[in-house]
Amino acid sequence: MGPRLLVKDSMDAGKSVAYKVFEKMKGRLSYVESVEKLLHGEANVKAIVDAFQEDLNVIGALANIITEGVTGRRVGYIINMILNYTNVCTVRCKFCAFHVKPGSQKAFTITPSEAAKIVREHYERFRIRQVLVQGGVNPELRLDYFVALFRAIKDAVKGRVAIHGLSPVEIEWLSKVEGESIKRILEELRSAGLDSIPGGGAEILAERTRRILSPLKGLHDSWLRVMSEAMKLGIPISATMMYGHIESLAERAEHLIRILELQRKYGKIMAFIAWNYEPAAELKKLIPYAATGIEHLRVIAVARLVFRDEIRFIQAGWLTAGREVAQLALWYGANDWGGSLYNEKVLPAAGVELPLLVRESIERMIRSVGREPYERDNFYRPVR
Numbered sequence: 001m002g003p004r005l006l007v008k009d010s011m012d013a014g015k016s017v018a019y020k021v022f023e024k025m026k027g028r029l030s031y032v033e034s035v036e037k038l039l040h041g042e043a044n045v046k047a048i049v050d051a052f053q054e055d056l057n058v059i060g061a062l063a064n065i066i067t068e069g070v071t072g073r074r075v076g077y078i079i080n081m082i083l084n085y086t087n088v089c090t091v092r093c094k095f096c097a098f099h100v101k102p103g104s105q106k107a108f109t110i111t112p113s114e115a116a117k118i119v120r121e122h123y124e125r126f127r128i129r130q131v132l133v134q135g136g137v138n139p140e141l142r143l144d145y146f147v148a149l150f151r152a153i154k155d156a157v158k159g160r161v162a163i164h165g166l167s168p169v170e171i172e173w174l175s176k177v178e179g180e181s182i183k184r185i186l187e188e189l190r191s192a193g194l195d196s197i198p199g200g201g202a203e204i205l206a207e208r209t210r211r212i213l214s215p216l217k218g219l220h221d222s223w224l225r226v227m228s229e230a231m232k233l234g235i236p237i238s239a240t241m242m243y244g245h246i247e248s249l250a251e252r253a254e255h256l257i258r259i260l261e262l263q264r265k266y267g268k269i270m271a272f273i274a275w276n277y278e279p280a281a282e283l284k285k286l287i288p289y290a291a292t293g294i295e296h297l298r299v300i301a302v303a304r305l306v307f308r309d310e311i312r313f314i315q316a317g318w319l320t321a322g323r324e325v326a327q328l329a330l331w332y333g334a335n336d337w338g339g340s341l342y343n344e345k346v347l348p349a350a351g352v353e354l355p356l357l358v359r360e361s362i363e364r365m366i367r368s369v370g371r372e373p374y375e376r377d378n379f380y381r382p383v384r
Contacts, residue, residue, distance in 0.1 A: 018065045038305040048253035063304035063333030070309045076376035080130035080339035081122045089136025093214040094282040112148040116156035130378045133165035150193035162378030167200035168226035182229045199240035206251035231266035244291030245277040271313035275320040293325035297332045304333030327369045
């Protein structure tokens with residue numbers, strides 16, 4: 001997939017609405033050439049770094065116009081739950097307050113039958129359409145556990161709930177411990193019921209930050225390698241970015257470019273999700289405060305300028321940024337609310353209280369800022 005020019009009207013030589021607004025706002029921009037490059041799909045580190053330092057209202061307006069050109073004023077959401085199947089992890093990321101070491105008295109691992117019961121209860125109560133399966137690198141769990149887990153979930157809900165599961169780190173671990181290729185592991189998981197892969201574990205796809213934040217996780221090429229294999233098999237993924245910690249603007253730019261290049265090569269990234277680092281665990285000593293809501297809006301807007309229509313959906317990020325900031329994000333380039341995320345345990349472990357969201361409250365929040373809500377499925381398709 002090559003770059004496409006959103007700023008040019010495909011029907012004639014006239015300029016699009018986004019480009020007309022850009023022309024009017026040139027006087028308010030400090031980095032005119034950089035913003036223009038992004039609008040033309042010519043993303044590079046300098047242009048993105050410059051965009052991060054631009055007038056937020058200007059780049060927000062441009063991002064909003066691009067988004068409305070992609071999906072109008074419609075905003076999707078999904079009713080889903082998170083299944084944290086274990087809290088045992090040997091990777092020990094410096095920002096994670098959820099994991100425990102093997103043998104800890106606080107350790108837990110949910111059996112496939114227990115997981116099936118939990119998912120079935122959420123389906124019957126909330127009519128969830130997706131279960132987000134997340135845990136950690138637990139050395140006691142092998143491929144047969146995940147095959148049994150996925151099959152039990154699918155059987156419990158008669159296949160009506162999609163499994164958006166595991167992270168590249170977990171998949172790479174299974175490849176090593178089983179002595180099988182990543183491709184083979186993915187094929188087994190897909191046969192058992194895996195529908196798509198979340199972007200967890202990306203953090204910032206830059207060597208320096210990963211060596212500091214999660215040295216046991218592997219460098220950025222590990223995440224990219226697993227995701228490439230998945231997309232070559234036709235398995236869709238989402239891409240994430242955790243910002244607001246030790247990363248530089250240039251490293252944020254590298255991250256966005258690597259995701260864009262991945263999409264241009266395989267075209268299977270369904271959505272981009274940015275979330276701010278929540279002060280917790282060892283990293284809290286160095287970074288005691290979370291990024292502001294203003295910074296979240298800036299990240300959303302710049303991401304839209306970079307991805308344009310090549311990654312159609314950008315989530316608003318209510319889980320970490322909060323509901324009010326997420327509502328604003330719907331005018332700064334975001335066009336998906338994300339999920340209800342019932343049963344989430346990772347953020348509460350870091351001290352973040354989460355609301356109980358149901359369809360009515362999600363739709364009310366979207367409508368209250370002048371957007372039209374619609375429920376979607378795991379693959380970002382509208383449903384009744």
